[in-house]
Amino acid sequence: MKQRLFADVDDQAERMDELALDLWEHPELGLHEERSSGRLRETLAEAGFEIERGVGGMPTAFVARYGAGDGPTIGILGEFDALPGLSQAVSTEREPIEAGAPGHGCGHNLFGTAGVGAAIAVARALDRGDVDERRSSGSQTQSDEATGEVRFYGCPAEETLVGKTFMARDGVFDDLDAAVTWHPSDHTAPQRGSSLALDSLSLRFEGESAHAAASPESGRSALDAVQLLNTGVEYMREHVPEEVRVHYNVQEGGSAPNVVPAEASVWYFVRAPTREGVERVTAWLREIADGAATMTRTEVSERYYTGCHRLVSNGVICDTFRENMAELDEIEFDEEERELAAELQETLPEGAIAESRSEFEPPHDDAAADAALYGTPMDAFDEGESGGGSTDVGEVSQLTPTAQFRATTWALGTPAHSWQAVVANGDFGRTALPYVAKLLAGSVFDLLTDEERLAAAHEEFEREVEGYENPLPDGTEPPFELTQ
CATH class of the missing domain: 3.30.70.360 (Alpha-Beta Plaits)
Known part of the structure; x- marks a missing residue:
């Protein structure tokens, strides 16, 4: 049954690639992602999703819904904003396309696109009745209308930690049963650690x-x-x-x-x-x-x-990611892509590759020694740790069981927010899109169809999260002036 789901992702591979490239070629700063948000909305609307625009007081924020019945509602979080001053051509040296212009140095052109592809694949599974069939094949008793709903959340301005906090204040995550997301990276693994x-x-x-x-x-x-x-x-x-x-x-x-x-x-x-x-x-x-x-x-x-709040990574959902990684083949980068990645590695600061690889646990630390692109899935290696950065995904994790994974889109050792990451996001990083979309779709499918799994995720959530208060003072408006 999952194979049909994964085949639906493969059917979209060419379109996802075109969409990710289009977003990369037209980078837009947070809260001003009119073209990027519009392209994603159009793609979802064509697939039959119901679109709600302008949530949280932000014109580029939206929620796309598909499904019905009294089954679970699972959300996929997507982002699409770029970073100021990171314009960069696909080149092995610093070469802005337009001096001072923005660029996709964090891979959000891939981020939102993969989520859209996953959401559409799940919608097709709902239409075929695969979700109900999977439920009925288990030991759980379901009602006649227990189909469920998949949502894609178009979240602007993650780089300024804005979008999801204002969306949360608007209540758009309140009725979610779980949320999944991902982030481009130089490795593939669930993320069990927290953030600040x-x-x-x-x-x-x-x-x-x-x-x-x-x-x-x-x-x-x-x-x-x-x-x-x-x-x-x-x-x-x-x-x-x-x-x-x-x-x-x-x-x-x-x-x-x-x-x-x-x-x-x-x-x-x-x-x-x-x-x-x-x-x-x-x-x-x-x-x-x-x-x-x-x-x-x-x-x-x-x-x-x-x-924003710290990220609370749900272990049950992280385990779901890892199970789906085991069902999928590795991301297949070709020789030309690996050569470009190796050339980009030569431009990285001294020690960057060794520092990144030092986080890997055996046998991956040795296996990655000579790899420019290391896509072999790993177990999470950050449990109990808190990174030095922040993410507004943390806001969603205070409202519903939430987790994210990393997927290989960059050369090993590449830091986010760098021109080398921009190159990867416009070139070989796009090769990872079908893999990521399958991993998201497969995990959403499992959460929609496995009542015990979802109940366990909620039990963990109740233990880890104590209430929620949105951090925005009364009357706070989205800071459109930050990225004009």
Whole structure:
């Protein structure tokens, strides 16, 4: 029965490849992915999905639904935003297509496309009655209308940790029985580890302009306030837990040296292993900002952009991914693709390949020693760990059993958000699309048809997650200004 599902994915291989390439050739920044979101929506609508647009107050966010009855509802999360300044041709040296333009350095052109292909394959299985047939072949008793529903969530602006948090506030994940997703990578394995919770906010200071030489006493420097805030945060670093991460970027700092800057702003990311930890550090950050305003006699205001919880990886769903990996053949990269990957490896920082391979457990650490592309599926090797980054997938994982896997689309050792990743995402990374779509579709099929598996996922979820409160303060609007 799964073979019919996988055959449906193969039927879409050419279209998925074209779609992923089209998104790569037309990269768009978060909350402004009009073309990318539109292409994915059109593909799903043509397959009979019901589309709800503009969820969470974001024009490029959408939910695509297919199915009926009182069976489970399983969601596939998809992303499609690019990164600023990473325009890159398919080349073995840094070669922007357009200087300063965005590029797909995290593989979201592949991300959303594979999810769409999987959702369509599951929809066809629902139409054929394969879902009900699989249920009835087991020992479970099902009602006459226990078909189920598959959903594809078009999630914008993951790179700024925006999309899923605003969608969660809108309630679009509330009735999901489970959610699955994936991410491009240099290896193939379920992800059992967690991520850091996050706050993203801008602090803006307003002072008084003046001639910096003729009458500096008449001015009040907003830039001084930003610098004092940043200095205060540097001293704060010594007194926060080791896992906490604080990053900042000056957004506005004045126009000319001889003019006292009347306006200046700085954008902060605050990360910690728990939501409570993030909120404690952010509160301290705000106190430092107030102190900087007092010292400079300026006024400070805040724009809270977004926040998210840590990722809670559901082990039952991770096991489901691994079982489906065992049913599938490896991703088949050809010799030309492997040669390009090897040439890209030569441009990576020293030690990058060894560092990546050091995370692999035996026998994969040795087997990957001479591989430019290593696609052999592995067991998860990050259980109990928390990475240094954040993902708004964490928000969904607070609402329903959720897990993700990594799949090989990049040369071994390639860091995300690099020009080398952009090359891979526009070239040999697309070869992985059928494999990924089959893995997603097969896992959704298992969750739709195996009542005991889904119940176990929920039992684990109830143990691991204690309530949910959306981190967005009342009245927070999507930060469209971040990527204009």
